[in-house]
Amino acid sequence: MKKKITLSILFIMAISLSAAFGAIGQWNTGDPYIPCYNYQDNYTYPATAINPGQIISFDVPSCPPSKTIRIGGPEEEAKNSPTYEYECSLSSDQGCCIGGGFFAFCVSDHNNIININVTTYDAEGNQLESWGLFSSDSCVLRPVMINGRRTTRFEVHNQGRTPATFTTYLDYACCYDCRKKVGLPTTILYPKVDIENFAVAGGTTVIKDGKLLTNLALSPGTQQTFVQIENRGMFTQNDTRAKFEGLPEGVTVSITPETQKLKAKKIGTYSATFTVGPNVPSGKYQVTLVAYSEKGVFDKITFDFIVP
Structure with a gap:
C-alpha cells in the first residue's frame, strides 16, 4: 500500500511538472494540421529480481514512425464532441512535446538495506544520468528527456550485498505532426x-x-x-x-x-x-x-x- 501511495504521488508530480512547461503547439478541434501533437503512452516493465553485483539492461519502447490517431476536444468533452482521424508522422524535434515523459523506478523489498544504481543512455550510447537508491520500499521519478536527448535504454546495477526486487513504470510522450483525413467526423456518421x-x-x-x-x-x-x-x-x-x-x-x-x-x-x-x-x-x-x-x-x- 505504501508503494502504491508513493507511486501515485510521483505521477501527480509528473503531471504538475508537465503542466508547468505550458501548452506547446496550440490547436483547435478539427484543424487540418496539428504540429507536435503530444501522444501519451505508458508501459510497465515486469517485476525483476536482481542479485548482488548483477547488471540488467532494459530498452525503452520507441515511438512508431507513423500512426493514425483520433483527435478530439479536451478529455472531459471528448465523449460528446466530434473526433477526427489524423495521419501522423514523428516530428523531427522530439523535444517539442511537453516534458517528454517520466520513469518511476520502484524497489519493493521491505527489509533489506539496498544499494541500487540506475544509469540511462541515449540512442548513441551516451550516458545521460545516473542515480542511486538506498531506501527500500521506495520510488524515484526521473525524466525521459535530458538536455534535449531522449532515453532509449537504462541499466540497473545492484551494488549491495542482498538481492532486490524492482519494477519500472514508464509514462512517455511521442511527438507527431498530424494532418486530418478527409471525411466527416466519426461521431457525426x-x-x-x-x-x-x-x-x-x-x-x-x-x-x-x-x-x-x-x-x-x-x-x-x-x-x-x-x-x-x-x-x-x-x-x-x-x-x-x-x-x-x-x-x-x-x-x-x-x-x-x-x-x-x-x-x-x-x-x-x-x-x-x-x-x-x-x-x-x-x-x-x-x-x-x-x-x-x-x-x-x-x-x-x-x-x-x-x-x-
Whole structure:
C-alpha cells in the first residue's frame, strides 16, 4: 500500500511538472494540421529480481514512425464532441512535446538495506544520468528527456550485498505532426456508439469507460476476453460488431456473437477468445479494437499487444 501511495504521488508530480512547461503547439478541434501533437503512452516493465553485483539492461519502447490517431476536444468533452482521424508522422524535434515523459523506478523489498544504481543512455550510447537508491520500499521519478536527448535504454546495477526486487513504470510522450483525413467526423456518421470496456476474463482490464488503461499481454495458448460496446444515442443500432486489427501472424481471435442489435442507452457484450500460437515472436504489437457495422466504423481504440 505504501508503494502504491508513493507511486501515485510521483505521477501527480509528473503531471504538475508537465503542466508547468505550458501548452506547446496550440490547436483547435478539427484543424487540418496539428504540429507536435503530444501522444501519451505508458508501459510497465515486469517485476525483476536482481542479485548482488548483477547488471540488467532494459530498452525503452520507441515511438512508431507513423500512426493514425483520433483527435478530439479536451478529455472531459471528448465523449460528446466530434473526433477526427489524423495521419501522423514523428516530428523531427522530439523535444517539442511537453516534458517528454517520466520513469518511476520502484524497489519493493521491505527489509533489506539496498544499494541500487540506475544509469540511462541515449540512442548513441551516451550516458545521460545516473542515480542511486538506498531506501527500500521506495520510488524515484526521473525524466525521459535530458538536455534535449531522449532515453532509449537504462541499466540497473545492484551494488549491495542482498538481492532486490524492482519494477519500472514508464509514462512517455511521442511527438507527431498530424494532418486530418478527409471525411466527416466519426461521431457525426455514427453518434454516440462507443467501445466501453475490454478486459481479460478474471484478469486485466485494458479499456474501462472508453479509456485505455494498460496493455494486453498474452502468452502462447488460449485466453478469453470480453468486449463491451455502448449505444449512448437515442436510436437503435441494428448491426453492431467488434473486431481486432493488426494482430501478429499466428494470433487469432474468435468473437461471439458476430453482431448485435443495440437499443438506445444499452450495452452489448461480446466474448473474444484469443489463441496465441507457440511460434509467435515475442514483442510489442500495435493492435486496434474496432466497433463497427457493415456501413462503417463506430469507434476505434489502439493498444499495445505484448507477447512475452
